[in-house]
Amino acid sequence: EDKVVQSPLSLVVHEGDTVTLNCSYEVTNFRSLLWYKQEKKAPTFLFMLTSSGIEKKSGRLSSILDKKELSSILNITATQTGDSAIYLCAVEGAQKLVFGQGTRLTINP
Amino acid sequence: DTGVSQDPRHKITKRGQNVTFRCDPISEHNRLYWYRQTLGQGPEFLTYFQNEAQLEKSRLLSDRFSAERPKGSFSTLEIQRTEQGDSAMYLCASSLGQGTYEQYFGPGTRLTVT
Numbered sequence: 001e002d003k004v005v006q007s008p009l010s011l012v013v014h015e016g017d018t019v020t021l022n023c024s025y026e027v028t029n030f031r032s033l034l035w036y037k038q039e040k041k042a043p044t045f046l047f048m049l050t051s052s053g054i055e056k057k058s059g060r061l062s063s064i065l066d067k068k069e070l071s072s073i074l075n076i077t078a079t080q081t082g083d084s085a086i087y088l089c090a091v092e093g094a095q096k097l098v099f100g101q102g103t104r105l106t107i108n109p
Numbered sequence: 110d111t112g113v114s115q116d117p118r119h120k121i122t123k124r125g126q127n128v129t130f131r132c133d134p135i136s137e138h139n140r141l142y143w144y145r146q147t148l149g150q151g152p153e154f155l156t157y158f159q160n161e162a163q164l165e166k167s168r169l170l171s172d173r174f175s176a177e178r179p180k181g182s183f184s185t186l187e188i189q190r191t192e193q194g195d196s197a198m199y200l201c202a203s204s205l206g207q208g209t210y211e212q213y214f215g216p217g218t219r220l221t222v223t
Contacts, residue, residue, distance in 0.1 A: 004151075034211060042200055042214035043152070088151050096142065096165065097202075097212060099151030 002027045006100035023089030024071040036088040113215035129187045130218045134203030144200040
């Protein structure tokens with residue numbers, strides 16, 4: 001059965017710190033890996049990583065896909081209180097997204 | 110607003126009642142997905158449509174659940190004879206297609222069964 005595991009499940013840091021969130025997966029027919037940010041509402045899309053695009057960057061956020069290790073990391077530098085959210089990793093395998101449990105990130109001022 | 114919309118945003122119902130939720134995807138998106146999310150968990154896939162065809166249903170979708178997308182545009186998700194375990198956030202997402210197209214989520218419908 002397809003599985004996505006995220007770590008840590010919860011992380012508390014101070015504003016300005018750099019954080020790294022992890023995602024590992026076991027999925028048949030891997031097509032893409034996506035990162036979403038979820039505050040008190042629906043997930044909002046951050047990045048999509050595929051075999052042809054294993055590294056993405058947007059501002060303070062960046063992500064890398066390691067197809068050999070079946071994993072991905074999401075880095076956030078110079079964190080701000082507005083980065084506090086649940087970060088979800090999802091992998092598209094057979095026609096649908098399989099989500100991890102999420103990492104709850106809290107940024108303290 | 111041209112994003113995915115869902116209605117209602119909140120629904121409180123008594124056990125045993127039927128409920129129906131609606132999802133309007135982004136207009137040019139031909140794929141539409143339903144997910145369920147409970148507290149502390151990531152969303153779980155329920156079903157998806159390619160235009161009006163329902164192509165896959167999760168085993169989470171018992172026979173009390175039915176989804177339609179009659180004209181390949183909006184979709185409805187109906188739950189019959191609701192149970193307390195159905196309490197969750199029901200999320201709808203849409204995408205241009207499969208594979209290299211990201212899914213965009215609507216705001217969700219939060220269902221509480223009392």
